[in-house]
Amino acid sequence: MKSRRNFLQKLTLSAVSLPLIPGLKSSSFPGWQKSVFQDRMLRVAIMGLGSYGTRVAEAMQDSKKAKLVGVISGTPSKISAWQEKYNIPSKNCYNYENFDAIKDNPDIDAVYIITPNALHHPQTLRVAAARKHVICEKPMALNAEQGREMVEACKNAGVQLLVGYRMHFEANTLEVIRMREAGEFGEIKFFQGLSGFKIGDPSQWRLNKELAGGGAMMDIGIYSINGARYMIGKEPIWVTAQETKTDPVKFKEGVDETILFQFGFPEGIVASCLSTYSMGNLDRFFLNGTQGFAEMQPSTGYGPIKGKTHKGPLDNPHITHQTVQMDRMAEIILEGETAKVPVDGEEGLKDLIIIDTIYKAVASGRKEPIQLG
Amino acid sequence: MKSRRNFLQKLTLSAVSLPLIPGLKSSSFPGWQKSVFQDRMLRVAIMGLGSYGTRVAEAMQDSKKAKLVGVISGTPSKISAWQEKYNIPSKNCYNYENFDAIKDNPDIDAVYIITPNALHHPQTLRVAAARKHVICEKPMALNAEQGREMVEACKNAGVQLLVGYRMHFEANTLEVIRMREAGEFGEIKFFQGLSGFKIGDPSQWRLNKELAGGGAMMDIGIYSINGARYMIGKEPIWVTAQETKTDPVKFKEGVDETILFQFGFPEGIVASCLSTYSMGNLDRFFLNGTQGFAEMQPSTGYGPIKGKTHKGPLDNPHITHQTVQMDRMAEIILEGETAKVPVDGEEGLKDLIIIDTIYKAVASGRKEPIQLG
Numbered sequence: 002m003k004s005r006r007n008f009l010q011k012l013t014l015s016a017v018s019l020p021l022i023p024g025l026k027s028s029s030f031p032g033w034q035k036s037v038f039q040d041r042m043l044r045v046a047i048m049g050l051g052s053y054g055t056r057v058a059e060a061m062q063d064s065k066k067a068k069l070v071g072v073i074s075g076t077p078s079k080i081s082a083w084q085e086k087y088n089i090p091s092k093n094c095y096n097y098e099n100f101d102a103i104k105d106n107p108d109i110d111a112v113y114i115i116t117p118n119a120l121h122h123p124q125t126l127r128v129a130a131a132r133k134h135v136i137c138e139k140p141m142a143l144n145a146e147q148g149r150e151m152v153e154a155c156k157n158a159g160v161q162l163l164v165g166y167r168m169h170f171e172a173n174t175l176e177v178i179r180m181r182e183a184g185e186f187g188e189i190k191f192f193q194g195l196s197g198f199k200i201g202d203p204s205q206w207r208l209n210k211e212l213a214g215g216g217a218m219m220d221i222g223i224y225s226i227n228g229a230r231y232m233i234g235k236e237p238i239w240v241t242a243q244e245t246k247t248d249p250v251k252f253k254e255g256v257d258e259t260i261l262f263q264f265g266f267p268e269g270i271v272a273s274c275l276s277t278y279s280m281g282n283l284d285r286f287f288l289n290g291t292q293g294f295a296e297m298q299p300s301t302g303y304g305p306i307k308g309k310t311h312k313g314p315l316d317n318p319h320i321t322h323q324t325v326q327m328d329r330m331a332e333i334i335l336e337g338e339t340a341k342v343p344v345d346g347e348e349g350l351k352d353l354i355i356i357d358t359i360y361k362a363v364a365s366g367r368k369e370p371i372q373l374g
Numbered sequence: 375m376k377s378r379r380n381f382l383q384k385l386t387l388s389a390v391s392l393p394l395i396p397g398l399k400s401s402s403f404p405g406w407q408k409s410v411f412q413d414r415m416l417r418v419a420i421m422g423l424g425s426y427g428t429r430v431a432e433a434m435q436d437s438k439k440a441k442l443v444g445v446i447s448g449t450p451s452k453i454s455a456w457q458e459k460y461n462i463p464s465k466n467c468y469n470y471e472n473f474d475a476i477k478d479n480p481d482i483d484a485v486y487i488i489t490p491n492a493l494h495h496p497q498t499l500r501v502a503a504a505r506k507h508v509i510c511e512k513p514m515a516l517n518a519e520q521g522r523e524m525v526e527a528c529k530n531a532g533v534q535l536l537v538g539y540r541m542h543f544e545a546n547t548l549e550v551i552r553m554r555e556a557g558e559f560g561e562i563k564f565f566q567g568l569s570g571f572k573i574g575d576p577s578q579w580r581l582n583k584e585l586a587g588g589g590a591m592m593d594i595g596i597y598s599i600n601g602a603r604y605m606i607g608k609e610p611i612w613v614t615a616q617e618t619k620t621d622p623v624k625f626k627e628g629v630d631e632t633i634l635f636q637f638g639f640p641e642g643i644v645a646s647c648l649s650t651y652s653m654g655n656l657d658r659f660f661l662n663g664t665q666g667f668a669e670m671q672p673s674t675g676y677g678p679i680k681g682k683t684h685k686g687p688l689d690n691p692h693i694t695h696q697t698v699q700m701d702r703m704a705e706i707i708l709e710g711e712t713a714k715v716p717v718d719g720e721e722g723l724k725d726l727i728i729i730d731t732i733y734k735a736v737a738s739g740r741k742e743p744i745q746l747g
Contacts, residue, residue, distance in 0.1 A: 190650075191568075191653055191656075193566070193568070193646075193648075195660075199664075243614050243644070245638060245642045246642065247641065247642035258642075259644060261646050263616055263636075265616070269619065269620035269631075269632065269652075271618055271634055273634050273646050273648060277563075280564055280664070283564075283662065285660075287658075289653055289655060289656065291653070291654070311655075366740050366741055367739050368616065368739055
């Protein structure tokens with residue numbers, strides 16, 4: 002309740018925030034009720050209608066709090082197909098040239114950016130300038146410098162910036178985090194994350210340094226990075242990393258195929274992780290404490306997250322991750338419920354700082370300090 | 375059959391070997407039959423009557439091929455207790471001053487050295503000088519230099535040197551190795567070994583640098599080292615390693631508490647391992663290939679080895695590891711069956727070279743090449 006109250010106060014005090022509640026005029030504030038938020042849904046436009054965009058759109062059909070109302074795409078045929086499928090009015094359809102005009106569209110609250118990594122930064126700046134909330138897929142950007150600019154831009158525009166870290170809404174993951182916070186594992190000692198898949202089509206943008214910003218680390222290794230942080234519940238202070246490459250044709254200069262990396266955390270906690278584009282069947286987390294453990298496999302895939310702890314199986318029912326994510330992100334954006342949900346731009350930025358440092362450690366061959374502050 | 379024939383030829387040609395078959399005179403060779411080997415058991419003296427020595431002695435009661443016939447200890451009360459329990463004649467009992475006299479004892483074939491690590495080297499040299507076969511607990515010595523001397527000494531004395539790598543005789547481990555050799559995992563990509571336990575009594579020799587030669591790495595980390603080699607079936611070419619210490623009182627200078635280490639193998643195969651004295655519940659192997667995987671937990675403990683592969687559970691029945699080990703080591707020593715059983719001094723030496731290199735990598739903070747040749 003407290004964070005919501007703060008949000009309301011901010012709204013009242015700041016004219017900048019007014020466009021965020023389309024249809025509300027400042028004269029309507031006195032009679033404004035809690036139900037205004039509770040009764041309406043977050044109206045989302047998806048930018049980038051590729052396979053993950055499609056997955057999010059489908060998942061959003063089951064969301065009680067977020068609704069797909071618009072699209073931004075460079076492919077007219079995709080736009081018309083989506084319009085038909087999801088009943089999207091033409092006035093909510095944009096392309097990459099004209100989407101700045103979204104600022105004048107009172108029927109869109111937020112834009113979910115699901116485009117190649119290199120586009121996240123410029124697109125976020127443009128969405129923020131249009132005074133729409135930003136949901137951005139991970140990795141939030143190509144590097145920490147871009148990430149900082151995005152955080153700053155959204156802050157200055159008075160819009161929220163959230164990153165598509167869907168695991169923070171997944172029930173079994175949250176149960177492990179709850180157990181850790183409750184001390185049920187005792188003192189945490191070790192985390193291990195293995196994140197990888199065997200990548201196919203060599204012509205895809207994920208294998209293009211300019212569009213992806215790197216290789217497996219940007220795309221799948223980031224799950225072990227973010228996972229190390231939320232499973233341990235602390236921030237890493239150093240990293241070492243070792244790269245190997247078996248196919249320099251498929252994985253060109255600057256596109257990492259396989260990187261082993263290790264984190265040091267405060268209190269001697271360590272983590273050992275693997276990021277790879279050349280091994281299937283790798284989606285495993287293991288958390289070890291003095292009083293117990295958790296193991297999850299799959300740990301971050303789209304399907305049911307399975308695993309067990311020293312107390313027994315993790316058996317919360319599976320709900321489509323992206324549905325829960327959109328429900329919760331709608332609450333965060335509409336109701337200002339940001340407390341304790343580490344999916345905002347600052348969190349995305351931390352992972353970018355860590356990725357920068359991992360690449361630095363690969364290059365130096367040395368233990369590199371991680372400076373998140 | 376071939377290796378046995380070679381062994382017989384060697385015996386016939388080399389006078390040095392004669393004392394190894396006590397009771398046989400050279401004049402008896404012509405009538406010597408296969409049954410001479412098949413009917414007799416390897417007669418073993420255990421050196422060091424501590425907890426692991428006790429475990430081996432108990433396991434040997436069930437061995438069909440190895441028999442406990444002697445003891446070497448510095449504690450007279452232990453000697454008399456063992457004499458009574460295992461019906462050991464006084465003439466087969468020695469202490470650390472007089473055990474060189476074992477060379478004149480025709481009723482002992484081999485000495486199993488189960489003493490603190492620092493003693494393995496000098497004791498192996500003395501047993502070899504007494505022309506008895508050596509079975510030595512792991513780690514074979516404190517470092518590669520000692521290991522080389524031991525291999526050389528045993529070779530020169532014409533005795534065998536075997537290391538107590540019991541996993542090489544364990545049925546589920548052998549099944550995974552068989553599957554890998556048969557290509558059932560496809561191309562091997564990754565191995566992970568987590569080896570650790572929470573060490574108790576701070577006054578024990580394992581935490582004394584002079585006696586142990588190091589810390590967790592010498593004692594438990596070596597399982598992940600040896601495991602990486604037998605699970606992958608290749609030799610590592612580089613290693614990186616990171617040490618952390620949370621308790622510098624218990625884990626003094628030169629006694630490692632926790633070390634993460636990573637191996638590079640030919641063909642881009644990588645391994646990620648953990649050695650620790652400060653975490654319980656850590657005995658996990660994971661092998662990943664392009665066509666399948668194996669996971670084992672526990673992977674090296676004394677009890678049943680459990681796990682599964684992509685084909686299903688590993689369900690060979692448990693037999694006490696040390697019993698099978700002694701059966702097979704008796705065959706190796708008595709029948710010359712060394713082929714394909716990587717438990718000899720050369721194998722022990724490889725692990726020592728790797729341990730030396732891990733400690734070097736911890737100190738340098740760099741990737742260090744591993745030179746096994």
